[in-house]
Amino acid sequence: MRTQVVIVGAGPSGLLLGQLLHKAGVDAVIVERQSPEYVLSRIRAGVLEQVTLNVLAQAGVDARLKREGLAHTGFDLLFKGERHRIDLxxxxxxxxxMVYGQTEVTRDLMDARQAAGLTTVYSADDVQIHGFDTDHPSVSYTVDGQRHTLDCDYIAGCDGFHGVCRASVPRASIQEYEKVYPFGWLGVLSDTPPVHEELIYVNSPRGFALCSQRSMIRSRYYLQVPLTDKVENWSDDAFWTELRHRLDPEASERLVTGPSIEKSIAPLRSFVTEPMRFGTLFLAGDAAHIVPPTGAKGLNLAATDVKYLSDALIEACVEKSQAGIDHYSTRCLARIWRAERFSWWFTSLMHRFPDQGEIGQKFQEAELDYLVHSEAGARSVAENYVGLPLDFGWKG
Structure with a gap:
């Protein structure tokens, strides 16, 4: 079988790329090692920047988002027991x-792909990529005991941090940068009304907390915990009790608790791969970079990668020009490093670090005090949080 593009990975980045290529008349097959149910079961964040909203609109998958998404024009920073609003x-x-869960974005993209009758291969075992350093790449996989090969012009690696695409690149051809943080986020999803109409980011001597939401009746809360903690050792009651300790009195009083419908601990890391193109193989999304969730940049960076990559592949397949492909990696990385810097900075500002002691807490509180009382400081936070313009600083 032959197609123009094989997309490895049916998460939001792979599905979004497939939809944009379809809109432009470029043939693409998506190969995913998990089942559709597993893909939809992954709980992720859902704060969408305007750039991401624009790309979803271009893909024609924003109708439900417009109806059900929650527009936020600000968020609160809580430190020293008081809340201060950042007026985005x-x-x-x-x-x-826009607050709209990544699971819902994925569902919308799946529905659009199914409605268009496009090919997605789920539950594909032993996925391998071949010949990406030649003009004749291919992807092979096994389904129901049968081995299949897809010949193509290009391979898009949208298969995440643990996927096969980045792992297939020779080590001498790739540079990886990584910072692993000494804590994780314990997250709870509950069918309870949010404690506040906007997000609350909490800097507390007991550790970071985040009050987020998925709708007006579903909430998502996080606590900073040591990496040694086990999710099974955190009862719902213990979680709610600790969250109250980290909130201000008003939020603590308003907090509505209930049974968790999902509970997990996620480690935090900053990770970037350079470059993101290897011949006819292109990495996008979590396959190329990971950000701490503090700045809500993960899905938004993936959407930007996909926007750049779809433009480049459409240019190559339809217009027969290599310009977009040649600039893809450099263009993406310029934006990625800015987002990585903001996510690292915001993480460093809001979390309790074991090796920094009490003076570290005082430094954080002083910087937060500056930010909320300085228009320039607050504007810098706001500009980065809503997302810098698509080609900010790009000189290509």
Whole structure:
């Protein structure tokens, strides 16, 4: 079988790329090692920047998002027991973010792909990529005991941090940068109303916390915990009790608790791969970079990668030009490193680090105090949080 592009991975980045290519008349097959049910069961964040909203609109998958998404024009920073609002819209000329879960984005993309009758191969075992350093790449996989090969012009590696695509690149051809943080996020999803209409980011001597939401009746909360903690050792009651300890009195009083419908601990890391192109293989999303979730950049960076990659592949397949392909890696990395810097900075500012002691907490509180009382400081936070313009600083 032959197609123009094989996309490895049916997460949001792979599905979004497939939809954009389809809209432009470029043939693409998606190969995914997990089942559709497993893909949809992965709980992820859902704060979408305007750039991401624009790409979803271009893909024609934003109808439900427009109906059900929650527009946020600000968020609260809580430190020293008091909350301070960062006015995103006021500081950025009216920009905002949309709260809409990544699971829902994935579901919308799956539905659109199914409605269009496009080919997605799920539950593919032993996926391998071949010949990406030649003009004749291919992808092979096994389904129901049968081995299949897809010949193609290009391979898009959208298969995540543990996927086969990045792992297939010779070590001498790739540079990886990584920082692993000494804590994780214990997350709880509950069918309870949010404690506040906007997100609350908490800097507390007991550790970081985040009050987030998926809808007006479903909430998502996080606590900073040691990497040695086990999720089974955290009862629902213990979680809610610790969260109350980290909140201000008003939020603690308003907090509605209930049974968790999902509970997990996620480690935090900063990770970047350079470059993101290897012949006819292109990495996108988590296959190329990971950010700490503090700055809500993961899905948004993936969407930007996909926007750049779809433009480049459409240019190559339809217009027969290599310009976009040649600039893909450099263009992506310029944006990625800015987002990595913001996510690292925000993580460093809001979390309790075991080796920094009490003076570290005082430094954080002093910087937070500056940020909320300085228009320039608050604007810098707001501009980065809502997302810098698509080609900010790009000189290609």
């Amino acid at each position: 819209a006021g500081l950025t000329g009216g920009q905002q973010v």
